[in-house]
Amino acid sequence: AQTVTQSQPEMSVQEAETVTLSCTYDTSESDYYLFWYKQPPSRQMILVIRQEAYKQQNATENRFSVNFQKAAKSFSLKISDSQLGDAAMYFCSYSGNTGKLIFGQGTTLQVKP
Amino acid sequence: KAGVTQTPRYLIKTRGQQVTLSCSPISGHRSVSWYQQTPGQGLQFLFEYFSETQRNKGNFPGRFSGRQFSNSRSEMNVSTLELGDSALYLCASSNQGSFQEAFFGQGTRLTVV
16 A cells, blocks of 8 residues: 655744755555645645656746655655745645545644744 | 635534535536545545546545535535544545646535534
8 A cells, every 4th residue: 555654743944945845655556646735724735746756857836846756755845935825734645546645644834934 | 717615614513413515626627536634644535536436435434425416516425423523524626536636625624522
């Protein structure tokens, strides 16, 4: 069975600084997708970034980028120039052949002004 | 384009009762997935419907059921409610399945007393 692990329950970063959230996963599938979702206090899950496993190039969306290491089964999220609005819970998730999303336990990110 | 709409937003029910939650996906999306979010268990997959058929099912008891209508709207039903069913229930819609970008609703907060 596939699993997703986020080992950092809480992280904090100074406004305008850079922070990296860690995620590891386990799977025997070769074709899958990885995602980072953000859940602010409003509770709505918002997709931050998506990575197809067959693509070697790391995905980037403005201030958000990932470091995808397929062999190591690692998928970290880097947030550059952190803003107060980035404060939220971040979930790493996996989607494979079953089509369902498997989520990690989440990392609460605090941004200090 | 309207987002994913979940109703009601909040619900309080008594043990033993049943409840029905509704999810209207983004227009044109055929896949609707349901997730349960609790502090202890995190985000867990309940089931996915695609074109009115249940395509995937998570590891939940038979008290949890769902259906999808021809207009892609989906309902989730929980019978014989237990205190442990108190959770945030999230619905996600996508065009083909969770391996594509899934758009989440704001959730229904169910409290069982």
